[in-house]
Amino acid sequence: MTAQSAAPAPAAPLVDPFGRAISYLRVSVTDRCDFRCVYCMAEDMTFLPKRDVLSLEELDRLCSAFVTRGTRKLRLTGGEPLVRKDIMTLFRSLSRHLESGALDELTVTTNGSQLARYAAEMKALGVRRINVSLDTLDPVKFKAITRWGDLARVQAGIDAALAAGLEVKINAVALKGVNEHEVDDLIRYAHGSGMDLTLIETMPLGEIDGDRTEQYLPLSRVRADLMDRWTLDEIDYRTGGPARYVRVRETGGRLGFITPLTHNFCESCNRVRVTCTGMLYMCLGQEDSADLRAPLRQSESDALLHAAIDEAIGRKPKGHDFVIDRRHSRPAVSRHMSVTGG
Ligand code: SAM
Numbered sequence: 001m002t003a004q005s006a007a008p009a010p011a012a013p014l015v016d017p018f019g020r021a022i023s024y025l026r027v028s029v030t031d032r033c034d035f036r037c038v039y040c041m042a043e044d045m046t047f048l049p050k051r052d053v054l055s056l057e058e059l060d061r062l063c064s065a066f067v068t069r070g071t072r073k074l075r076l077t078g079g080e081p082l083v084r085k086d087i088m089t090l091f092r093s094l095s096r097h098l099e100s101g102a103l104d105e106l107t108v109t110t111n112g113s114q115l116a117r118y119a120a121e122m123k124a125l126g127v128r129r130i131n132v133s134l135d136t137l138d139p140v141k142f143k144a145i146t147r148w149g150d151l152a153r154v155q156a157g158i159d160a161a162l163a164a165g166l167e168v169k170i171n172a173v174a175l176k177g178v179n180e181h182e183v184d185d186l187i188r189y190a191h192g193s194g195m196d197l198t199l200i201e202t203m204p205l206g207e208i209d210g211d212r213t214e215q216y217l218p219l220s221r222v223r224a225d226l227m228d229r230w231t232l233d234e235i236d237y238r239t240g241g242p243a244r245y246v247r248v249r250e251t252g253g254r255l256g257f258i259t260p261l262t263h264n265f266c267e268s269c270n271r272v273r274v275t276c277t278g279m280l281y282m283c284l285g286q287e288d289s290a291d292l293r294a295p296l297r298q299s300e301s302d303a304l305l306h307a308a309i310d311e312a313i314g315r316k317p318k319g320h321d322f323v324i325d326r327r328h329s330r331p332a333v334s335r336h337m338s339v340t341g342g
């Protein structure tokens with residue numbers, strides 16, 4: 001047998017040791033951001049040197065390698081993906097996989113600050129749906145949460161996305177004493193414009209300036225409270241992710257709950273994450289990772305890259321072990337959400 005034929009067939013779909021097909025890749029295209037959300041970053045963040053960050057060409061190679069191995073859905077995230085210089089070049093090059101049918105979906109999670117500029121172009125390149133993070137509709141609270149953000153600009157971005165024909169899902173992190181009494185308004189806002197709303201529990205990722213146990217608001221409590229005023233009908237809708245959805249009878253809109261701390265959603269996990277430096281994380285709640293930048297930069301062929309991906313997927317763990325340590329309020333996982341992009 002030649003050395004070449006002994007190498008894993010590059011087209012073989014990725015399946016982990018627990019039989020889960022890996023069909024969803026989330027890629028952080030930058031660690032930088034134009035906001036400083038209190039639960040995500042410290043105000044004074046040190047960002048990575050540019051040479052450590054994958055170039056747009058390297059990001060395209062990496063994503064394309066996953067697409068040849070069965071990735072059907074690609075989500076670009078960050079940091080703030082839309083502040084990366086020339087990011088539309090990456091959308092454009094990746095859109096060839098949508099055209100060929102190899103990829104079902106190219107999407108993005110964004111804070112919305114640059115949407116007014118890019119929404120129409122993304123739509124033209126084949127993006128159908130996007131997630132926009134928005135925790136409050138109160139401009140003063142918005143400033144307090146994001147430190148640097150401007151609510152009016154984000155709302156203008158959302159309007160531009162809807163006008164361009166993009167489906168928009170609003171993601172809101174539930175924060176005790178901050179937006180806990182605003183969920184009704186968020187439901188009316190999102191559903192009033194035909195957008196889904198998903199509520200997310202805070203996750204213990206990375207050192208921040210404050211105390212996480214003070215921010216943590218269990219969604220079981222939010223849900224019980226909502227049921228005093230809304231009729232929440234269980235529905236079967238699944239996006240392949242951890243969100244569980246209900247339909248709000250009064251609005252007809254969908255409301256999702258992501259409860260990583262109180263629920264176990266690992267058994268159906270189909271996803272892995274890559275950071276902007278090419279570190280592959282097989283599980284959001286575990287430290288284990290694999291360096292894909294070295295094999296990317298070592299050779300122009302993708303053989304080393306595929307071997308590294310195979311080796312890493314071979315150790316994707318069964319599940320996570322998130323816990324907010326109430327005595328020390330230390331993060332369970334030391335990297336920030338802006339590294340793996342959520
Ligand atoms: N900048 C983009 C944005 O804000 O949508 C993309 C990256 S951001 C890290 C992705 C999502 O993670 C956002 O919805 C944000 O609210 C959420 N997030 C950040 N830190 C979090 C934490 N500690 N717990 C839960 N969600 C978090």
Ligand code: SF4
Pocket residue numbers: 033034035036037040041078079080111133338
């Ligand atoms: Fe930036 Fe998104 Fe983190 Fe907010 S949540 S600081 S917008 S990366």
